[in-house]
Amino acid sequence: MRKILRLPDGPETGSAEIELIALVDLIADPARHTAAGRALGVRVAPADKVEDLGPHLACVAVVAIEFPGPGEGRGYTFARLLRQRYGFLGEVRAIGPAVKQDLLFFMFRCGFDAFDLAPDQNLVEARQALHRFTLAYQPAIPRTAVVEARFTA
Amino acid sequence: MYKYDSTDQALVEQRVAEFRDQTRRYLAGELPEEDFRPLRLRNGLYIQRFAPMLRIAIPYGLLSSTQLRMLGSIARRYDRSYGHFTTRQNLQLNWPKLAEVPDILADLATVQMHAIQTSGNCVRNVTSDHLAGVAADEIDDPRPYCELLRQWSSFHPEFTYLPRKFKIAVSGAPADRAATEVHDIGLHLVRNAQGELGFEVLVGGGLGRAPMIGQVIRDFLPMTDLLSYTEAVLRVYNRYGRRDNIHKARIKFLVKSLGIAAFREQVEAEWLVSHEFAAKLTTAQIEHARSFFAPHAYEQLQNMDPLAAAGASASAEFKAWYRYNTRAHKVAGYRVVFVSLKPVGVAPGDMTSDQMEAVAKLADELSFGEIRATHNQNLVLADVKQTDLLRIWQELRQWGLATPNIGTLTDMIVCPGLDFCSLANAGTISVAHQLQRHFDDYDYLYDIGEIELKMSGCMNACGHHHVGHIGILGVDKHGEEWYQITIGGSAREASSLGQVIGPSVPQAEVAAIIQRILDVYRELRHEDERFIDTVRRVSATPFKERVYAKDLAAA
Numbered sequence: 001m002r003k004i005l006r007l008p009d010g011p012e013t014g015s016a017e018i019e020l021i022a023l024v025d026l027i028a029d030p031a032r033h034t035a036a037g038r039a040l041g042v043r044v045a046p047a048d049k050v051e052d053l054g055p056h057l058a059c060v061a062v063v064a065i066e067f068p069g070p071g072e073g074r075g076y077t078f079a080r081l082l083r084q085r086y087g088f089l090g091e092v093r094a095i096g097p098a099v100k101q102d103l104l105f106f107m108f109r110c111g112f113d114a115f116d117l118a119p120d121q122n123l124v125e126a127r128q129a130l131h132r133f134t135l136a137y138q139p140a141i142p143r144t145a146v147v148e149a150r151f152t153a
Numbered sequence: 154m155y156k157y158d159s160t161d162q163a164l165v166e167q168r169v170a171e172f173r174d175q176t177r178r179y180l181a182g183e184l185p186e187e188d189f190r191p192l193r194l195r196n197g198l199y200i201q202r203f204a205p206m207l208r209i210a211i212p213y214g215l216l217s218s219t220q221l222r223m224l225g226s227i228a229r230r231y232d233r234s235y236g237h238f239t240t241r242q243n244l245q246l247n248w249p250k251l252a253e254v255p256d257i258l259a260d261l262a263t264v265q266m267h268a269i270q271t272s273g274n275c276v277r278n279v280t281s282d283h284l285a286g287v288a289a290d291e292i293d294d295p296r297p298y299c300e301l302l303r304q305w306s307s308f309h310p311e312f313t314y315l316p317r318k319f320k321i322a323v324s325g326a327p328a329d330r331a332a333t334e335v336h337d338i339g340l341h342l343v344r345n346a347q348g349e350l351g352f353e354v355l356v357g358g359g360l361g362r363a364p365m366i367g368q369v370i371r372d373f374l375p376m377t378d379l380l381s382y383t384e385a386v387l388r389v390y391n392r393y394g395r396r397d398n399i400h401k402a403r404i405k406f407l408v409k410s411l412g413i414a415a416f417r418e419q420v421e422a423e424w425l426v427s428h429e430f431a432a433k434l435t436t437a438q439i440e441h442a443r444s445f446f447a448p449h450a451y452e453q454l455q456n457m458d459p460l461a462a463a464g465a466s467a468s469a470e471f472k473a474w475y476r477y478n479t480r481a482h483k484v485a486g487y488r489v490v491f492v493s494l495k496p497v498g499v500a501p502g503d504m505t506s507d508q509m510e511a512v513a514k515l516a517d518e519l520s521f522g523e524i525r526a527t528h529n530q531n532l533v534l535a536d537v538k539q540t541d542l543l544r545i546w547q548e549l550r551q552w553g554l555a556t557p558n559i560g561t562l563t564d565m566i567v568c569p570g571l572d573f574c575s576l577a578n579a580g581t582i583s584v585a586h587q588l589q590r591h592f593d594d595y596d597y598l599y600d601i602g603e604i605e606l607k608m609s610g611c612m613n614a615c616g617h618h619h620v621g622h623i624g625i626l627g628v629d630k631h632g633e634e635w636y637q638i639t640i641g642g643s644a645r646e647a648s649s650l651g652q653v654i655g656p657s658v659p660q661a662e663v664a665a666i667i668q669r670i671l672d673v674y675r676e677l678r679h680e681d682e683r684f685i686d687t688v689r690r691v692s693a694t695p696f697k698e699r700v701y702a703k704d705l706a707a708a
Contacts, residue, residue: 046396070191071274073314077391080311084430102175102184102192109310133167135160137304139432150160151305151380151432 003123004093005115007108007130020064020095023048026056034059043095050078054086062091064116067098076110083111083141101129111141154215154523155300155445157265164307165262168269172196173255180252195313197243197271198254206573207246207254208271209261213281213299213323214242214526218513221524223264225509231257236509238494238502240566240617241320242280242526243271247573269307274315276306276387280322282330283527286446287535289483293342293350295325297442298379305380305432312387316394317402319387320359332528332644334358334367335620337404338386345373352379356386356416357408360614364650365405368413370420376439378424381431385424389416449521449536454486459542467543473557473595474546479537488539490520492532492549493556493564497589500582501567502530511552519545529566529605531559561598562606562671563589566617570610570627571634577610579627579634584608584663591664601671604684605643620644622685623667624651634660640670640696641688649689654697666700673699 002017018041026033026042033040039061044050046066053063063082065075075094082088093114094107100118107115108130117126139153157165175192178184184192193199197208209224216224224244228236231253237245249257261267270277279299286294302321306312312319322336333339339355352374358367374382390404408416459475460467480489492512495501512532516524519541520534527533537545549555558564565588568574570581585608592598607621611628618624624639636658639651658666671684673696678687688696 070188071314072396073274073312073316073391074396076311076314077388080430085426100188102188106308106310106313132171133164133308135163135167136310137160137164137307137432138309139430148160151434151438153430153433 003117003121003126005104005117005123005126006091007113018062020062023053027052030056039090044075044078046072046074050081053082057082057086057088057090060088060090062093062114063088064093064095065112067094067096067103070098070100070103072098076106079107079111080141101126104129105132109136109138109141154217155212155296155442161304162262162265165265165267165269168196168267168308169255169258169262172258176251176255191273191314194273195270195275196254196258197268198251199272200575204248205251205254207249207257207268208239209236209244209246209266209268210271210278211242211244211266211526212303213279213285213296214283214528215296216524216526217264218516218522218524220264220266221509221513221516223260223266225506225513227257227260228509229506234506235503236506237500237569238504238526238530238532240528240530240568240615241278242283242528243278244526245569247569272318274317274319275313276302276309276315276319276321279303279306280320280331280336280528282324282326283525283533284330284480284489284535285325285525286448287482287484287487287489288326288328288330289481290328291326291483292344293325294443294446295323295331295340295342296446297439298340298342298352298376299323300445301379301434301438301442302383305383311384312391315387315391316396317399317404319390319404321383329645329648332617332620332648334648335360335364335617335644336367338383339367340379343373349375351375354382354386357405357413358648359403359405360617360619361403362400362612362614363405364614364619365409366648366650367405368408370413370417377434377436378428380434381428382420382424384431385420385427388427389419389423393419448484451484451487451536452538454484454538454540456485457539459488459539462540463543470550470557471543471546473599474550474555475542477557477561477599478555478559479542482536484536486539488537488542490534490537490542490545490549491527491559492524492534492554493559494531494554495558495564495589496553496556497563497593498586499553500569500572501565501585504532508552508554511548512554515545515548529564531564557595558598560603562592562601562604562667563598565606565608566621567608568610568615574610574615576613577627578629579610579636579660581608581610581616581625581627584625584627584636584660587660587664588667591668601674602683606667607642617644618642619650620648621651622683622688623670625663626657628657630657636660636663638663638666638670638700640693641685643685652693654693655701669700670696 020041020043041062095116179189322331322333323340325342335358341353354371355367525533571577608625609616620642642651
């Protein structure tokens, strides 16, 4: 059973999951995917250019950003760009084997609001991990601005 | 100095709680080693050859006497009663127990200290000029900006998993005492034509395997854009820095591959669209930060000659100490005092708990309760009355902290090397001892004069050997320790990288080889010409010829 932690207080287990298509496939043939008028779920890999997704965001409900390993940090920037530069208000989900409790707070602070947890993770601990810090220095991101920040934008 | 408010305090306490939980899960087998590794590194905890090593942050090198006392107490309670000051103005403990590290962090938090981001691929401790606030040549005190950068970079969510580590240095004076040109970002406080304060921004400097000098990306950055511009640089780096090869992952490689002009264009374009979302500094925030670094309540004094005042009691040793271990202060009647951590027979930068407590006491009594750690691995008591110099010398001397060698050959920078580090090829500390013993004649050291010797035990260059006037690099040759020698490096004024003078030499011969290099210097120097200036004038060639002369090489 997949464990998806959603904010705020959304469903915690994946049912009727939206299908995710790779960003490279979307931009190769956008019309094929957008023709039906259904909201899309798009998977973004670390080497992708998130700018490529920009023109299609109106059709997108979920952006799933991959974290293939613990040292991969590009996804944090992608989430901030989606939230801030593109004003994306849909779900930004962290996916991949590195989505573990000790990284969630940073992801949350960058604008992620859903976390498809790695198999060894515990949903209760993961939810608690989002509350480890009640304060931050950096400006908050829209949608996840529940932590008090010192510097503002 | 900066004092934590309730936010700063809550953050370090919440960090302690988090790390305590992470350590508990690791020890209970709930957190695999490969997951724990990046987490402990972000808290400065390495697993070294014989034990864990904990690197404690000393932001921009500034300590209160209370903090130094706590460091001494922690070293006594959790380690072997000593610590090691590093080239990044931090303190390393070499023998803590993993299970006790959360307690160490909790103790540190009680005195507004931490080990946050002292390792790992994130923004590291911001370093600065150890003479900040007391140097006469200063345009402005760099420390408020260091503190603002410290706060902004602490737990920055976007830049916690950069391609590689990221080091920032800030200098407030034209004489660069912070080696800013060999940092990922170097910031120089400058004034523009309108007289406004801002920063000249350098990017892409660094040492390691491929040393490079930073290049100017912005001539003048307004104060209020400090954080947003730094954020733009880091964002470009986070996205486009190489992650496929750890040896090509520092920002210097990205800057080099794009060229500074193209890199600048990318950063400026990013900043244009992102600065409205980035942390913005207000004038009030800057003034608030500056208020913590206001000048001390100095007495109105006249400059005096401490040597004349000491009269008959001014021994030759005190005179030498005064000349080499003290520096001018911008306020009349005061002097900057260096606490030498480079006595013969001690690993450079090492200090015992007793010594830390003694220096804390001296700071309380004679220097406004503050101490600075220098990137040359010494301490500084920056605000000592000239009338107190004789007394402070006597006290420091009792503690073995008055070796009159600051700025001389034996005031060398040395990484911990094979004795502690799992990366090292070479036992740098034993070579340091060899050099200390060989060059133990003060008349000779003083005749050689100002010279910087820097030694690293491997090409990661923690000892900054590339920018030593004389650099020594430990290399492994079929399981034996050999040493490669460079000359002509400098991290001050016009930064330059040292040139390798020839094949590496066996460990036993290092001091003799350095002796030959100095012989050439003594023959060729002009009057009052420093070693580095002679090398720059005559090139490395005469030195190479002498070191590798056949008759000598056979010896």
